[in-house]
Amino acid sequence: MDPHLLRTFVAVARHGSFSAAARELGYTQSAVSQHIAALEGDLGAVLLGRRPVAPTPAGARLLEHAEPLLLRLDAARADIARL
Numbered sequence: 902m903d904p905h906l907l908r909t910f911v912a913v914a915r916h917g918s919f920s921a922a923a924r925e926l927g928y929t930q931s932a933v934s935q936h937i938a939a940l941e942g943d944l945g946a947v948l949l950g951r952r953p954v955a956p957t958p959a960g961a962r963l964l965e966h967a968e969p970l971l972l973r974l975d976a977a978r979a980d981i982a983r984l
Contacts, residue, residue, distance in 0.1 A: 902940070902944075903939075903940075904971065905936070906937075906943075907971060909922060909936035909940075910936070910948060910949075910960070912925050912926055913933060913949060914949065914960065917954045948960035
């Protein structure tokens with residue numbers, strides 16, 4: 902599971918918008934859509950309802966795991982950078 906795809910998923914879920922997530926992350930809306938499609942393909946589950954944009958039950962479950970995982974990855978990077 903690619904952390905970049907997880908970050909994109911978290912941003913879309915938080916904003917409830919592909920375009921707002923794209924602005925935050927510095928991606929095109931098309932790239933955000935591709936990230937979500939790739940993550941859904943990897944997991945074999947639909948993660949976001951499209952109208953309105955909101956996590957599905959599978960997406961809500963992933964969100965519970967994604968946020969702490971991303972925090973730990975950021976902490977690991979910061980820890981290594983301090984060496």
